[in-house]
Amino acid sequence: MQNRNHTSDVLIIGQGIAGAALALFLQRAGIDSAICEARPSNENAEGYFLYLAPNGMNVLRDLDLGAATRDGAIHTTGIEFYNRRGRRIAAMDNSGDTAAYGAAGVVLKRARLHRVLRDTVRDRAIPVHTNAKLVHLEQRSDAVEARFADGTTRSAALVIGADGIHSRTRSAALPDAPAPAYVGLVDSGGFASVPHLRDMVGPQRMVFGRRAFFSYTVHPSGEVYWFSNVPVATEPERGTLERIGAEGWHAHLLHLHEGDPEPIREIIGRTPPHAVDKWPLRDLPTLPRWHAGRVCLVGDAAHATSPSSGQGASLALESAMMLAKCLRDEPDHQSAFQRFEASRRPRVEDVIAQARRNGNHKIPNPVAGVVRDMLLPVFLRLGAREARRTHGHRIRWHDTRPRARNEQRDSTTGLREMEA
Ligand SMILES: Cc1cc2nc3c(=O)[nH]c(=O)nc-3n(C[C@H](O)[C@H](O)[C@H](O)COP(=O)(O)OP(=O)(O)OC[C@H]3O[C@@H](n4cnc5c(N)ncnc54)[C@H](O)[C@@H]3O)c2cc1C
Incomplete structure (x- = not known):
């Protein structure tokens, strides 16, 4: 080109x-x-x-x-x-x-x-x-x-x-x-259609599960937005998570949430495995x-x-x-x-x-x-x-600091002069 x-x-x-x-x-x-x-x-x-x-x-x-x-x-x-x-x-x-x-x-x-x-x-x-x-x-x-x-x-x-x-x-x-920096958790999530959960619309629900943390929020349509945070002590090396594959990871999540309160496993189970991604969390x-x-x-x-x-x-x-x-x-x-x-x-x-x-x-x-x-x-x-x-916290667009009278804009930035 x-x-x-x-x-x-x-x-x-x-x-x-x-x-x-x-x-x-x-x-x-x-x-x-x-x-x-x-x-x-x-x-x-x-x-x-x-x-x-x-x-x-x-x-x-x-x-x-x-x-x-x-x-x-x-x-x-x-x-x-x-x-x-x-x-x-x-x-x-x-x-x-x-x-x-x-x-x-x-x-x-x-x-x-x-x-x-x-x-x-x-x-x-x-x-x-x-x-x-x-x-x-x-x-x-x-x-x-x-x-x-x-x-x-x-x-x-x-x-x-x-x-x-x-x-x-x-x-x-x-x-x-x-x-x-890696924060010790692998994140994973997706969307599942679970119409009978419609009456759970309202709060985000966060569950401290036995082996992993789970959160779900129900849309009025019955679509459930969910994520699971899986503790993994050291950051997975590049390619490790990808190698697990969609079906393998889906099964792993179901296993991690065994014994946790429903509807967690139902939500995961109703999410197509290929639609569940995974990535290490960093900040x-x-x-x-x-x-x-x-x-x-x-x-x-x-x-x-x-x-x-x-x-x-x-x-x-x-x-x-x-x-x-x-x-x-x-x-x-x-x-x-x-x-x-x-x-x-x-x-x-x-x-x-x-x-x-x-x-x-x-x-x-x-x-x-x-x-x-x-x-x-x-x-x-x-x-x-x-x-x-x-x-x-609120940023006010209009509360400008008073500008000194002789204050000039940098002539080399190319920024256009503005109305106050
Ligand atoms: C594809 C994608 C999916 C995400 N999904 C989620 C999610 O599901 N949940 C969540 O909480 N947060 C998610 N995030 C992160 C979330 O959007 C950000 O944490 C937050 O909104 C801050 O936004 P940002 O604009 O600073 O960064 P980002 O939203 O990450 O946007 C950065 C943009 O820069 C572009 N970019 C990167 N490198 C280059 C480059 N070298 N040259 C030109 N462009 C470049 C990227 O393509 C992207 O469009 C996602 C981010 C991306 C990019």
């Missing part, structure tokens, strides 16, 4: 949740961007489901996408925790979230959230280049040149890595950054820096949490909004990146650490389990304030 050069103000690497949201907020700020996505098509139906917390929903509401996202999602009423014998040991009620935070959390398919964002990017005429897998970055004094797997290059005033937990942008711009507790020169990271590329926080997508949305806001308000890209990192780092690192602690509780231990059964309601009550802080 011909090697061509293209120029834009901001080049976003990755059209996942963070990349798409960032492009939309940048457009609102009057900053031109283009997205380069490694996948061959925009029609990305991959992934299972995720919880979008009130704080994430509020970011989507700011993009006028709240209603579109809630449509078809599961409107949960809370979380119920059960022990291995099926006894309910604790519960969290979310029914007051709309009144408390302005938005309630939902459980929805990742593909659905991705489609809402991706279609909006398309409708707002933001350029997206698919089949554009970043392989290399070269920083110059006035621009960054990005090279892609097909040999093409693009240059931009700024490059933002929104390319997920295994970010190539991160390894190119911050070569000393630590790799993601990225801290990075020395989130930016270098004209390159900055956002979303999982900067701060991946394990799903045990229920905050991965919500934090990615918040960070996308905050980064766009900083680029809008600060006089140059250095101060924008610094302010962005300083404002986000404490919050996201707190959530990632909390997710680690939550994940450790999922590793079965009969003795500790008895103590957990007794203390979980107490922990939940004590953790309520932390949950309120996490869910109540």
